[in-house]
Amino acid sequence: MEISALKPLSKGLPPLAVLCDFPYAPVDRIAAQLVACGVDVSLINLTTHIKAQSEYHDLKEYRHTCGDEQKNFQKLKVHQTLFEKKHSALDKRYDTFLYNFDLHLPLKEMDQIKKAGIFFIGSLHGLCPIDKLPGLLEGKAGILWACVCHPFTSYCLYTAGCRKWQTTGCADCPQLGVAASGKDECREIFDKRREAFAAPSWTPVVVTPSRWLRDEIGQSLLGKRLSRISIPTSVELALFAPSGQAAARRALGLPEDRDILLIGSAGLRRNKGFQVLARALSLLAGRWKKPPLLLTFGYAPEDTSLLEAAGIPWKALGWVGDPAQLALAYSAADVFVSPSFQDNLPNTANEALACGTPVVCFDRYSSEEVVIDGVTGLTARHPGLPLSPEGELLQQEPYAPAPEACADLADKILSLLSLSEDERRTLRANCRTFAERAFSPALQAARYLRTYRKLLGLAAVAVPGLEEDGADPAAGLTKLDL
Numbered sequence: 001m002e003i004s005a006l007k008p009l010s011k012g013l014p015p016l017a018v019l020c021d022f023p024y025a026p027v028d029r030i031a032a033q034l035v036a037c038g039v040d041v042s043l044i045n046l047t048t049h050i051k052a053q054s055e056y057h058d059l060k061e062y063r064h065t066c067g068d069e070q071k072n073f074q075k076l077k078v079h080q081t082l083f084e085k086k087h088s089a090l091d092k093r094y095d096t097f098l099y100n101f102d103l104h105l106p107l108k109e110m111d112q113i114k115k116a117g118i119f120f121i122g123s124l125h126g127l128c129p130i131d132k133l134p135g136l137l138e139g140k141a142g143i144l145w146a147c148v149c150h151p152f153t154s155y156c157l158y159t160a161g162c163r164k165w166q167t168t169g170c171a172d173c174p175q176l177g178v179a180a181s182g183k184d185e186c187r188e189i190f191d192k193r194r195e196a197f198a199a200p201s202w203t204p205v206v207v208t209p210s211r212w213l214r215d216e217i218g219q220s221l222l223g224k225r226l227s228r229i230s231i232p233t234s235v236e237l238a239l240f241a242p243s244g245q246a247a248a249r250r251a252l253g254l255p256e257d258r259d260i261l262l263i264g265s266a267g268l269r270r271n272k273g274f275q276v277l278a279r280a281l282s283l284l285a286g287r288w289k290k291p292p293l294l295l296t297f298g299y300a301p302e303d304t305s306l307l308e309a310a311g312i313p314w315k316a317l318g319w320v321g322d323p324a325q326l327a328l329a330y331s332a333a334d335v336f337v338s339p340s341f342q343d344n345l346p347n348t349a350n351e352a353l354a355c356g357t358p359v360v361c362f363d364r365y366s367s368e369e370v371v372i373d374g375v376t377g378l379t380a381r382h383p384g385l386p387l388s389p390e391g392e393l394l395q396q397e398p399y400a401p402a403p404e405a406c407a408d409l410a411d412k413i414l415s416l417l418s419l420s421e422d423e424r425r426t427l428r429a430n431c432r433t434f435a436e437r438a439f440s441p442a443l444q445a446a447r448y449l450r451t452y453r454k455l456l457g458l459a460a461v462a463v464p465g466l467e468e469d470g471a472d473p474a475a476g477l478t479k480l481d482l
Contacts, residue, residue, distance in 0.1 A: 001440070001442040001465055001466060002442070003033055003036040003037060003441060003442055003445055004036060004037070005442070005463060005464075005465070005466075006037045006442060006445055006446055006449060006463060006466070007037055007038040008461045008463060009037060009446060009449035009450065009453065009461050009463060010034070010037045010038040010039045010449060011038075011461070012453075012456075012458050013039055013040075013117075013118065013449070013452055013453070013456070013458075014040075014116070014117025014118055014456075015040040015041075015042065015112075015115050015116050015117055015118075016034065016039050016040065016041050016042070016116060016117075016118050016119070016120060016452075017042050017044060017112055017113055017116035017118075017119050017120070018030075018031045018041060018042065018043045018044065018119075018120040018122060019044050019107075019119065019120070019121050019122055019124060019127055019128060020043070020044070020045055020122030020123050020124070020127070021045065021046050021047070021050070021122075021123055021124055021125055021126050021127045022045050022046065022047055022048065022049070022050035022051065022052070023045060023048055023050070023051045023052065023059075023063070024052045024122065024123055025052055025347070026147065026209075026233050026347065027120075027122035027123065027145070028043070028059060029233075029234060029236070029441070030120065030145075030444070030445075030448060031043050031059060031062065031120075032058075032059060033234070033441055033442075033444065033445035033448075034445060034448065034449070035059070035062060036445070037445055037449060039449075041062050042062060042064060042112035042115075042116065043059055043062045043063045043064065044063075044064050044065070044066060044107070044110065044112060044113070044127070045063060045064070045065050045066075045069070045127070046065065046066060046067075046069065046072045046073075046076070046103065046105060046126055046127040047065060047069040047070075047072045047073040047076070048063070048065065048069060049069065049070070049073040050073070052266065064110070064112055066105040066106065066107055066110060066127065067103075067105050067106060072103060072105070072126070075103050075126075076101065076103070076126050079101045079103075079126070080101075083101075085180075086179050086180055086181075087176055087177055087178075087179055087180070087185075088177075088180055089176070089177025089178060090175070090176055090177060091174070091175050091176075091177065091398070093270065093397055093398045093399070094156075094160055094175045094270070094271065094386075094398050094399070095267075095269035095270045095271050095272075095399070096156050096157050096158055096160070096175060096271060100125060100129065100130075100154065100155055100189055101125060101126040101129075102126075102129045102132070103126050103127070105127060105128065107127075107128055107136060108136065113136070116140070117140060117141070118140060118141045118142060118452055118455070118456070119137055119140060119141070119142035119143070119204075120142065120143050120145060120448075121133065121142060121143065121144045121145060121204065122145050123145075123147065123148075124151075125150070130151050130193055130196065131192040131193050131195070131196035132196075133196065133202065134196050134199040134201050134202035137201065137202065137204070138201065139201040141204075141452065141455040141456055142204040142205075142455075143204055143205050143206075143207050143448070143451065143452075144204040144205070144206050144207070144226075145207050145208075146206055146207070146208050146213065146217060146223075147208070147209055147213075147233075147344040148213075148344060149165065149213070149216065149217070149220075151222075151223075152165060152193075152217055152220040152221075152222040152223045153165045153170055153190070154170040154173065154176075154185075154186040154187075154189040154190040154193070155170075155173065155175075155176055155186060155189065156173070156175055156176070158271060158341075158342045158343075159342070159387070160174075160175065160271070160341070160342070160385055160386050160387045160398065160399075161385030161386060161387035161388060161389065161394070162174060162175075162387045162388075162389065162390075162391040163389035163390075164389075164390070164391060165190075165220050165221065165222070166216075166219045166220045166221060167221075167389070169187070169190050169191070169194065169221055170186050170187065170189070170190040171184055171186055171187035171190065172184060172186070172187075172391065173186040173391070174387055174391040174392070174393065193222055194221065194222060197222040197223075197225075197226075203226065203227075204226065205226070205227045205228070205229060205451060205455060206223055206226050206227065206228040206229075207228075207229055207230070207231050207448075207451070208228070208229075208230050208231075208344070209230070209231070209232055209233045209344045209345040209366075210230060210232070210343075210344055210345035210366040210369055211230045211369055212345075212364070212365055212366045212369065213230075213344055213345075213366065214228045214229065214230045229451065231444060231447045231448065231451075232345055232350070232369075232370070232438060232439060232444070233345065233347060233350065233439070233444070234439050234440060234441040234443070234444035234445075235347070235350050235351055235354045235435060235439040235441075236323065236441065237354055237435065237436060237439065237440065237441070239323045239324065239327055240323070240326075240327045240330065240351045240354040240355050240435075241327065241354065241355060241356075241432075242331055242355055242356035242428065242432055243327065243328060243331045243355070244331065245331060245332060245334075247331075248328045248329075248331035248332035249332045251328050252317075252325075252328055252329065252332055254293070254295070254315070254332055255293060258290055258291075258292060258293055259290075259292035259293070259334045259335075259417050260292060260293045260294075260295050260332055260333045260334055260335075261281075261292050261293070261294050261295065261333065261334070261335050261336075261337055261413065261417075262294075262295045262296075262297075262329060262330065262332075262333035262335070262336045262337070262352070262357070263277055263294070263295075263296050263336070263337045263338075263339070264296055264297035264298045264317075264320075264326075264329070264336075264348055265298045265340075265346070265348055266298050266299065267298055267299040268296060268298050268299065268300055270398065270399040270400075271340065271341050271342065271399055272339070272340050272341075273338075273339030273340050273341060273362075273399070274307075274339075275306050275399065275400065276339045276383060276399075276401065276406050276409065277337055277339050277409070278306035278307045278309070278310050279306060279310075279403050279406040280339075280406040280407070280409040280410035280413065281294070281307075281310035281311075281312055281410065281413075282306070282309055282310040282311065282403075283403065283406060283407055283410040284410050284413070284414055285310070285311045287414060288312075291311065291312040291313065292312060292334070292417060293312070293313050293314065293315060294307070294310075294312055294313070294314035294315075295314070295315055295317065295329065295332070295333060296314065296315070296316045296317065297316075297317040297318070297319070297320045297326065297329055298318075298319060298320075299318075299319060300316050300318070317329060326351070327351070327355055330351060330352045330354075330355035330357050331355045331356065331357065333352070333357050334357070334358075334416070334417060334424070335357065335358055335359070335360055335377075335413060335416045335417060336348070336349065336352035336357050336358070336359045336360075337359070337360050337361075337409075337413065338352075338359055338360070338361040338367050338371075339360075339361065339362060339409060340361070340362070340365070340366075340367070341362075341365065341382075341383075341385060341386075341399060342365045342366070342385070343365060343366045343367060344366060345366045345367060345369060345370065346366070346367065349361060349367045349370060349371065350370065350435065350438075350439050352431075353370065353376055353377075353431040353432070353434055353435040353439075354431075354432065354435035354436075354439060355431075355432075356428040356429070356431045356432045357428070357431060358376060358377040358378075358416055358427045358428070358430075358431055359371045359376060359377035359431075360377055360378050360379075360380060360409065360412050360413055360416060361377070361379055361380070362379065362380055362381070362382040362383070362409070363379040363380065363381060363382055364382040365382065370434070370438060372434075372474050372479075373482065374479040374480040374481060374482045375427075375430050375434070375474050375477050375478075375479050375480075376427070376430055376431050376434050376474070376477075377416065377427070377431075378412040378415060378416060378482060379412070380408040380409040380411070380412040381405075381408040381409075383401035383405035383406060383409075384401055384405060386398040386399055386400075415482055416482075419480075419482075423480055426478050426480060427480065430474075430477045430478060433477060434473050434474055434477065437471070437473035438473040442466070443466075446463070446466055
């Protein structure tokens, strides 16, 4: 279905202000879809100096920065540097960005904010502190988009297993530590947010990409009173589409005579599971008929010693900013591995499925919602999160489970690479069909438009040919007995 067919759903909607720190692909994608549906959209950023794969969305005429974006960018860098100096106990082994800044930007003075009748709150860390949003919204209808835990914790994007944000409130953070002054700023920030989230005027609908994150927020002290729904992030299906494995490999200069495993993310940090994959591959030494090539994209980790010990060839594509090149990488691979410890139904797994590439992931914390055993890939037993609910370290070091905890991941990778050509074709066809059903841009836009209509008390609008929510995207697909 064409996005333009959804225009009846936008009838009666007031102007929409989309707030996000910087151009960010998932948020820009939503904004672009709503523009195409006829919504009056203003996209507000603190800077455009930072981009996260949003370059292929033409939103210049809708994008606005609050204040001086160059100065904002410099202030953001200074704040981050001072924050890390102030928190010398910050444990960077968790590889989680920790920040919560207030640049005191004059958002209320912006005409786009004044005229907006509805809001979409994207990824915020510097544009506007969470505790100031109730005053900014002033009772207007809005969506709080949570792709990470951060709006409901003091600082961290992912909790690594700590459940203080759901039980007693964030304090004595195992990732952040106390400030040099001896203050527990984690507790102070959480108390400010607790007060803000209790404001009667603060009643946004929380939207998460995954059902897992929706349910986690539902158990949190700050989010449990708010309405929560899950809307999977869409994929640009025309861009991310099967292009033929042989042709994709030739275009990227990759061998055509061996299997290819693919792993990638914006940064292959520890919480993304790069080292777990390396350990899993080392367990497979001697079990290969012919070792596969490991292909990576994204900023590679500094320490690749574990990968060297795995005994298989590997090639790094580095940062891939062109979505067409990224689609080629997915199409060239036999299996995409998504070994994140906690995630938000990541774009990478969804994009791989759209390109017809089966996925191996863990059986908890989001991607298992789209990786269906024997249909679109395989799920492996999760190796365990590094922290206990009380914040105590359970592993020798964060995100470094024992080798035996990586064994099931190794077995599932080997299982997929041992399939016959007919079985591989079946899975590839399944993956593309599933993606078309689950990640359609029109379906995502319709879900957001319906949510806004419901918030405003507007009548439901029927759109011919638009499927209702609740359909199983895996229905009718062939399941292999793996």
